[in-house]
Structure formats: structure tokens, C-alpha cells
Amino acid sequence: MSREIRPKSLDHVALWVDQRQALATFLCDHLGMHVIEETDNFTLVGVDAKLGKLTLFDADGPRERGSIEHIALRVGDLDAALARLPERAVVAENGVARFEGPGGVPLALIQRDGVEFDLDHVVLRLPDRDGALAELEAMGFERRDGGLAVSDRELRIVEGEGADGQRPLLNHIALLVDSADEVQRDAEERGVEIDDVKDAPNTLAVFLRGPSGVRIEYVEHKPGFALV
Numbered sequence: 001m002s003r004e005i006r007p008k009s010l011d012h013v014a015l016w017v018d019q020r021q022a023l024a025t026f027l028c029d030h031l032g033m034h035v036i037e038e039t040d041n042f043t044l045v046g047v048d049a050k051l052g053k054l055t056l057f058d059a060d061g062p063r064e065r066g067s068i069e070h071i072a073l074r075v076g077d078l079d080a081a082l083a084r085l086p087e088r089a090v091v092a093e094n095g096v097a098r099f100e101g102p103g104g105v106p107l108a109l110i111q112r113d114g115v116e117f118d119l120d121h122v123v124l125r126l127p128d129r130d131g132a133l134a135e136l137e138a139m140g141f142e143r144r145d146g147g148l149a150v151s152d153r154e155l156r157i158v159e160g161e162g163a164d165g166q167r168p169l170l171n172h173i174a175l176l177v178d179s180a181d182e183v184q185r186d187a188e189e190r191g192v193e194i195d196d197v198k199d200a201p202n203t204l205a206v207f208l209r210g211p212s213g214v215r216i217e218y219v220e221h222k223p224g225f226a227l228v
Contacts, residue, residue, distance in 0.1 A: 032116055
């Protein structure tokens with residue numbers, strides 16, 4: 001990717017889920033989010049449309065966790081946030097408290113300054129960690145502290161076989177950019193295959209494939225972006 005095209009933020013993580021309503025309710029009731037947009041096919045949830053969000057796409061049957069290790073949200077008081085959760089198994093390690101949401105979605109909380117329940121980081125399990133880091137850096141992520149980052153949000157890669165198989169949980173990871181058209185032109189000039197382009201009322205998005213087939217979306221918020 002041209003150095004002139006730099007993502008501004010980790011905008012959202014999109015998942016295939018078989019318990020869309022139950023997961024959305026859990027996120028809203030216990031993790032500070034609200035429904036930003038809902039259609040027949042997906043539910044977009046978050047604390048604010050212009051912060052980190054989760055997009056939940058309908059899928060039939062249980063999904064394979066595959067490359068997703070966990071999705072972490074930041075909180076000001078970890079103990080207080082955990083106390084608001086319904087009874088469930090929580091694994092705490094290195095300041096990160098991990099647990100599963102409905103449908104087996106791997107979630108986590110970390111105590112860190114910032115907006116309560118905003119996205120903090122995503123952990124992917126991929127083979128050839130060094131190669132994955134290099135490939136994702138070339139796709140616009142910044143190398144930082146042994147991992148990757150966009151602004152104040154992180155993408156962490158751990159070594160492992162996390163093949164998504166035929167029923168993946170992860171749909172894509174989305175990066176906010178000023179111009180999706182520029183991303184598309186840059187990819188075409190470099191001979192990079194474009195996976196998809198979606199022109200929606202509020203957004204324009206270009207999708208590319210990263211390591212192990214992980215889809216990376218470059219999304220532009222159109223003028224008058226109206227989600228709340």
C-alpha cells in the first residue's frame with residue numbers, strides 16, 4: 001500500500017454468528033453498547049458509530065473460531081466491569097480477562113484509559129507470525145511493540161494454526177480511511193486482487209485479502225455519515 005494511504009482507525013470487526021440477537025442483547029446489556037444499525041442480515045453494535053464497533057452477520061449453525069483468538073474492549077475499572085457480567089467462566093492473564101459471549105464468540109476486557117467499552121485490540125492466531133506481520137504492515141498497519149496498530153487500537157498476532165475452515169467466525173476486520181477510491185486505485189496499480197467493493201448509503205468500502213485469507217476492509221465514511 002502506498003505510504004500516502006494510511007488508515008485512521010480500526011473501525012470494526014465483523015463476525016459470522018448463529019446467535020445474532022442473543023449476542024447483540026448481551027453486548028448491549030452487559031458491555032455498554034447499543035444497536036447502531038440493524039437490517040435483515042446484520043446488526044451493528046458499539047458505544048458510538050465513530051468508534052470501534054462489532055458487525056454481526058447472520059449465519060446458520062455453530063461457527064468455527066478459526067483465526068479469532070479474542071476481541072478486547074477497554075474499561076476504566078476491570079473488576080467493576082466483570083461484576084456486571086452474568087455468571088460465566090473468566091480467564092484472567094496479563095491484565096486481560098477473557099470469556100465467551102453467546103455463540104462462543106471470544107471476548108475480553110482490559111483496563112485502559114479511553115472510552116468505556118470501545119475496541120482496544122484484536123488477537124488473531126495465524127501460521128508464520130513473522131510473515132503475517134510483514135504482510136499486514138504492507139496493508140497499512142503500523143508496527144508497534146512487537147505487534148501492529150492503527151491509531152490507539154491494536155492487532156496482535158500469535159503463532160498457530162487458526163484455519164477458518166468452511167464455517168468461519170471472522171468475516172473481516174475494517175480499517176477507516178479517508179478515501180476508499182484511493183485504496184482501490186492503489187491496489188489496481190500494484191496488481192493486487194480486489195475481493196469486493198461495496199457502495200452503501202453511509203459508507204464506501206474496498207475489501208482485500210491478507211494472510212491466511214483474512215479479509216481486510218478499507219471503509220470510508222461518506223459526507224453526512226448519519227449513524228449514531
